[in-house]
Structures are given as structure tokens and as C-alpha cells.
Amino acid sequence: MTGATLPHDTAPRLRTLGQDLLGLALIALAGLAGYALFPDNLAFLTRVVSVALLVLSLDLIVGYCGIASLGQGALYGTGAYAAGIACLHGVTEPFLLILIGAAAGAVMGLLMGAVMLRAHGLPQLVLSIAIVQLLHEAANKASSITGGSDGLSGMVPAPLFGVFEFDLWGRSAYFFGLALLILVFAALRFIVRSPFGMVCRGLKEDPLRISALGIRAFPVLLKMFAISGAVAGMGGALAAIATQVVGLDSVSFEISANALVMLVLGGIGHLYGALIGTVIFMALEHVVAAINPFHWMTLVGAVLIAIVLFAPRGLSGTLDEAARLLTRSRWRAGR
Amino acid sequence: MSTLFEVSNLSKEFGGLQVSRDISLALAEGERLALIGPNGAGKTTFVNLVTGRIRPSAGQVRLGGEDITALGAVQRVRRGLVRTFQVTRLFPDMTPEEHVVMTILQRHGRATRIFARFHGDSAARDEAAEILATLGLTEVSSRKVATIAYGQQRLLEIAIALAQRPKVLLLDEPAAGVPSADTPRIEEALAQLPPSLAVLMIEHDMDLVFRFAKRVVVLAAGELIFQGLPAEVARDAKVREAYLGSYAHAGS
Numbered sequence: 001m002t003g004a005t006l007p008h009d010t011a012p013r014l015r016t017l018g019q020d021l022l023g024l025a026l027i028a029l030a031g032l033a034g035y036a037l038f039p040d041n042l043a044f045l046t047r048v049v050s051v052a053l054l055v056l057s058l059d060l061i062v063g064y065c066g067i068a069s070l071g072q073g074a075l076y077g078t079g080a081y082a083a084g085i086a087c088l089h090g091v092t093e094p095f096l097l098i099l100i101g102a103a104a105g106a107v108m109g110l111l112m113g114a115v116m117l118r119a120h121g122l123p124q125l126v127l128s129i130a131i132v133q134l135l136h137e138a139a140n141k142a143s144s145i146t147g148g149s150d151g152l153s154g155m156v157p158a159p160l161f162g163v164f165e166f167d168l169w170g171r172s173a174y175f176f177g178l179a180l181l182i183l184v185f186a187a188l189r190f191i192v193r194s195p196f197g198m199v200c201r202g203l204k205e206d207p208l209r210i211s212a213l214g215i216r217a218f219p220v221l222l223k224m225f226a227i228s229g230a231v232a233g234m235g236g237a238l239a240a241i242a243t244q245v246v247g248l249d250s251v252s253f254e255i256s257a258n259a260l261v262m263l264v265l266g267g268i269g270h271l272y273g274a275l276i277g278t279v280i281f282m283a284l285e286h287v288v289a290a291i292n293p294f295h296w297m298t299l300v301g302a303v304l305i306a307i308v309l310f311a312p313r314g315l316s317g318t319l320d321e322a323a324r325l326l327t328r329s330r331w332r333a334g335r
Numbered sequence: 336m337s338t339l340f341e342v343s344n345l346s347k348e349f350g351g352l353q354v355s356r357d358i359s360l361a362l363a364e365g366e367r368l369a370l371i372g373p374n375g376a377g378k379t380t381f382v383n384l385v386t387g388r389i390r391p392s393a394g395q396v397r398l399g400g401e402d403i404t405a406l407g408a409v410q411r412v413r414r415g416l417v418r419t420f421q422v423t424r425l426f427p428d429m430t431p432e433e434h435v436v437m438t439i440l441q442r443h444g445r446a447t448r449i450f451a452r453f454h455g456d457s458a459a460r461d462e463a464a465e466i467l468a469t470l471g472l473t474e475v476s477s478r479k480v481a482t483i484a485y486g487q488q489r490l491l492e493i494a495i496a497l498a499q500r501p502k503v504l505l506l507d508e509p510a511a512g513v514p515s516a517d518t519p520r521i522e523e524a525l526a527q528l529p530p531s532l533a534v535l536m537i538e539h540d541m542d543l544v545f546r547f548a549k550r551v552v553v554l555a556a557g558e559l560i561f562q563g564l565p566a567e568v569a570r571d572a573k574v575r576e577a578y579l580g581s582y583a584h585a586g587s
């Protein structure tokens with residue numbers, strides 16, 4: 001029995017493993033290409049990596065649980081401030097700072113989830129906005145800890161492995177961020193394919209069906225909020241380490257809304273979409289804003305409308321579809 | 336046979352509409368009971384009430400001697416009170432195997448594990464394969480549910496319910512929407528249900544009802560108007576008036 005099912009079992013497993021390794025290799029390659037092509041823009045590229053973590057974290061909530069949020073900056077900002085404050089108080093080891101960002105983000109994720117999961121639909125979305133606005137105000141008011149509207153500055157993270165300085169070149173920060181992104185991405189691919197990940201997908205589709213199986217939705221979703229918070233918090237901590245400043249913009253409605261735009265642009269519920277959306281949005285912003293700072297949002301708006309109309313599953317979804325069509329016709333031809 | 340599941344004086348109104356009126360019924364271990372009644376009689380509402388999806392205005396539900404009226408839907412499921420849906424509620428992007436594996440994992444308390452591979456649980460997969468085989472779903476077990484026939488989706492609903500190892504199973508029109516050519520497959524599946532399981536089946540197909548149930552209850556306008564043997568139901572004047580009258584007219 002087991003012997004008979006073995007080939008049937010291992011083939012898809014090897015295929016998904018292959019896909020994952022390929023995906024990770026592609027991310028690493030794209031990261032290296034970014035380094036090779038734009039060696040003078042490493043600070044910007046590091047910011048892309050940091051925001052990619054934020055958008056990935058949002059995909060866990062939106063794409064895998066079906067919960068819309070316009071307040072993900074609350075988690076990102078919490079990570080950024082936690083790492084920043086820790087660094088100013090003498091915790092300078094970069095790995096430790098990332099862990100602190102993750103932990104702070106996870107705790108805030110739990111709190112945010114506990115509040116947001118009380119509601120559904122539009123009220124839930126409004127709660128997410130309220131939370132990020134509240135935190136923004138709190139960070140503004142608690143200036144003795146957060147630096148208020150001036151933000152935190154003067155953090156000096158210790159060199160990576162005691163060797164690579166986080167200097168003006170930003171090389172250490174970039175490679176540190178890229179490695180972090182690849183690790184997180186691999187972990188998330190694993191998580192979304194765990195039993196927990198499957199239940200989340202089910203909850204997104206039909207919560208009633210899941211409860212009819214005897215599975216309670218609340219703890220599952222809360223867990224996802226914590227994971228999402230940890231990922232967003234790492235993104236924030238990375239930004240704090242790389243830029244050595246933490247400002248109110250990291251815990252803002254604007255960054256939250258932009259994250260959602262990036263996610264929709266790239267396609268929700270794939271993880272890859274989060275990366276693609278972030279890179280395209282931020283590259284557009286970078287290039288167009290340099291040419292015409294006033295009209296760049298117009299362009300983003302136009303691109304978004306085009307995507308919603310012509311590629312409703314986002315760029316990654318459309319690429320997926322195209323790939324499937326291609327392989328299917330090849331498969332047919334092969335028969 | 337001892338009473339396993341007992342509903343007493345259950346009532347529910349939506350706004351001013353009384354959809355359940357003082358319903359009482361009991362189900363013994365291994366019993367096969369059919370609940371029939373015209374459309375809109377409140378049959379699905381009854382299932383929703385006893386499974387905790389909606390709260391009754393009055394009345395009690397007991398399972399295995401325990402009063403479960405105050406418990407939530409999930410707690411009732413975990414105690415063995417399981418239902419299927421009149422309109423299938425399945426995940427179109429998942430496979431039948433994934434549905435059943437998820438159900439089995441839940442039964443073993445492993446459904447929400449993070450540090451595990453969903454497809455790596457070979458014990459759950461073996462059990463799922465067995466259940467899917469008894470329902471004739473082996474061939475489609477790794478196809479997306481969206482791509483399998485509706486009759487197979489209905490069988491999958493039953494497969495999921497079986498994977499839950501219920502004590503009491505409430506089937507809400509298991510053959511609804513299934514092409515008549517496929518109903519024998521459903522009926523076969525129903526005939527194979529574990530003998531000790533208490534089953535309440537809502538069904539419109541009277542032939543199926545007569546073959547499946549040893550006892551029939553009739554619900555009309557939220558009220559139980561008949562309890563008895565299948566052979567007697569057609570002769571009951573109240574039932575004829577409320578339900579079989581129109582049925583007979585339509586049928587002949």
C-alpha cells in the first residue's frame with residue numbers, strides 16, 4: 001500500500017520543493033542583479049527589501065485569511081521603534097535587533113488581531129485604520145521615548161558578525177536585508193503549506209465550513225496576526241538598522257495604504273505577488289517621482305486601474321495564468 | 336435503544352415569522368430518521384438551530400444526556416453532532432483529499448499545526464484514501480473540487496462528515512441538485528453509514544426516504560405535524576393536506 005503510493009506522493013513534493021528552491025534562487029538573483037545594476041542606490045534597494053517584508057506580512061492577513069487591513073504600518077512601525085529604542089539603549093547586535101523587532105511586531109499583531117477580529121468586513125477595515133492612527137498619535141506624543149515628530153536617530157548598530165559595518169555605502173545593510181528576506185520568504189512558504197496555512201485558506205473561503213469541521217477560527221487567525229506582526233516587525237527593524245533613523249512615517253496610514261496597493265498590484269495570496277508588487281511600485285515611485293514629483297501618484301493610479309481591469313488577480317496571478325496556459329499547451333502537444 | 340440526541344420544545348422566530356414552533360424529537364443510537372416537509376417548512380432552520388449556527392428563542396438540545404443548548408457550534412461538532420449542507424460548502428481550489436485530510440487532522444487535534452507539512456501526514460492521508468474509496472471518490476481525490484461533478488461534491492460532503500466520526504449526523508437534502516442518474520451512488524453511500532450512527536436525513540425524494548428511514552417526521556410551517564412509520568405518512572390526513580397533497584398532485 002505504502003509502496004504503491006510512494007511515487008504518487010513524492011513527485012508533487014519534489015515539484016513544490018523544486019519550485020520553492022527556484023523561487024528563492026530567483027529572489028537571490030534579483031537581489032544580486034539589483035546590487036550589480038544600481039550599486040549607488042543600495043539605500044533605496046534596502047528600503048525595497050524592508051517594505052517587501054511589510055507587504056509579505058500583509059499578504060498573510062489579506063491573501064491567506066481574507067481580512068482586509070489598512071493598518072499594517074502599525075506592526076511595521078512597532079518593529080522599527082522597538083529596534084530603534086533598543087539600539088539607543090545599548091542593544092546593538094543586528095540579529096538581536098531583528099529579533100526584538102519581530103517580537104514587538106508579534107505582540108502588536110496579537111493586540112491588533114484581538115481587536116480587529118471582533119468585527120467583520122467594513123468595520124474591521126475601519127478598526128485597522130483606527131489602530132494605526134492611534135499608534136501614530138501615541139508615537140507622536142510619547143516624544144521622550146520615540147523622539148516625537150523628529151523621530152529616533154543616532155542609532156549605531158554593531159557591525160555584522162563583528163566585521164561588516166553598517167556604513168554609508170549600505171552594502172552590509174543590503175545583503176543583511178536580502179538574506180533576511182530570503183529566510184523569511186522560505187519560512188512563509190513552509191507556513192502557508194502547513195495544516196495551519198490550509199485552515200487559513202479555508203477560513204478565507206468559508207469560515208462556516210471550517211467551524212462545521214470543529215475548528216475555531218479566532219485562535220487560528222490570531223496566530224496569523226502574530227506571525228504577520230513578526231514579519232512586519234522584522235521589516236521595520238531592518239529599516240531602523242539600515243537607515244539608523246525611525247520616523248513617524250513608519251507607523252502611518254500612508255505606508256499601510258501603500259502596502260495594500262503594492263499587494264494588490266502584485267497579486268494577493270501568492271507571497272510572490274507581494275515581492276513583485278513592492279518592487280514595481282517602489283521602482284515606479286523612485287523613477288517617476290524623480291522626473292515629476294507631483295504626478296507620480298497619477299501614474300500609479302492609472303497603472304492600478306489598468307491592473308484591476310485587465311489583470312484582476314494582480315501581476316503574479318496573471319503571470320501564473322500565462323505560465324499555466326503555456327505549460328498546458330506544451331503538455332497537450334506532448335501527448 | 337437509548338436516546339442519544341434529544342430536542343425539546345425548540346422554537347425560533349425571525350422577526351414576526353415563526354419558523355420553528357415547539358419542536359420536540361428524539362433520536363436513538365443507530366436510528367435512521369427522515370425529516371420531510373414542503374419548501375420553507377423550516378427544515379434547514381431546524382438543523383441550524385440544533386447545531387448552534389443560530390440561537391433558538393426557546394427550547395433545549397441534549398446530546399448523550401448533556402444539555403448542549405448553551406454551547407457554540409464548534410463545541411457541538413467536537414461532541415459529535417455533525418451536519419452536511421443543503422448547498423455544498425466546499426473549497427473550490429482544494430482537492431477532495433485535502434478536505435478529508437483537514438477533517439481528520441482536526442479530529443486528531445493537528446489541524447492548526449504550523450510546524451508540519453499538510454501533505455506530509457501519511458496516517459491522515461491513508462485514512463482519507465480509505466474514506467474516499469468507500470464513497471467512490473478515489474479517482475477524483477486529487478482534482479480541484481471546482482472541477483468535479485456536483486454529485487461527487489455531494490458525496491464529498493458525506494465523506495467529510497464521516498471523517499469527523501460523528502455520533503449524530505444531520506444530512507440536509509444529500510441528494511439535492513444531483514442528476515437522477517447519480518442518486519443511486521448517494522443512496523449507496525447512505526446505506527453504508529456506520530450502523531451505530533444516529534442519522535437524521537432531510538430529503539424530498541420520497542422513494543429515497545422510504546428506503547432509508549425506519550421512521551419519518553413531517554414539518555410544516557415550523558411545526559411537527561407527524562411522527563411515525565414511513566408507510567403511515569401517506570395516509571395521514573394532516574400530512575396530505577400540508578405536504579403530500581401537493582406532492583401527489585404534482586406527482587400524478
Ligand SMILES: Nc1ncnc2c1ncn2[C@@H]1O[C@H](COP(=O)(O)OP(=O)(O)O)[C@@H](O)[C@H]1O
Binds near residue numbers: 354375377378380381
Ligand atoms: N436567517 C433568516 N432570516 C429570516 N428568515 C429566514 C432565515 N432563514 C430562513 N428563513 C425563513 O424561514 C423559513 C424556513 O426556511 P428553511 O428552514 O430554509 O426551510 P426548508 O429548509 O424547510 O426549505 C423560510 O420562510 C425562510 O425564508
Ligand SMILES: [Mg+2]
Binds near residue numbers: 421
Ligand atoms: Mg432547506
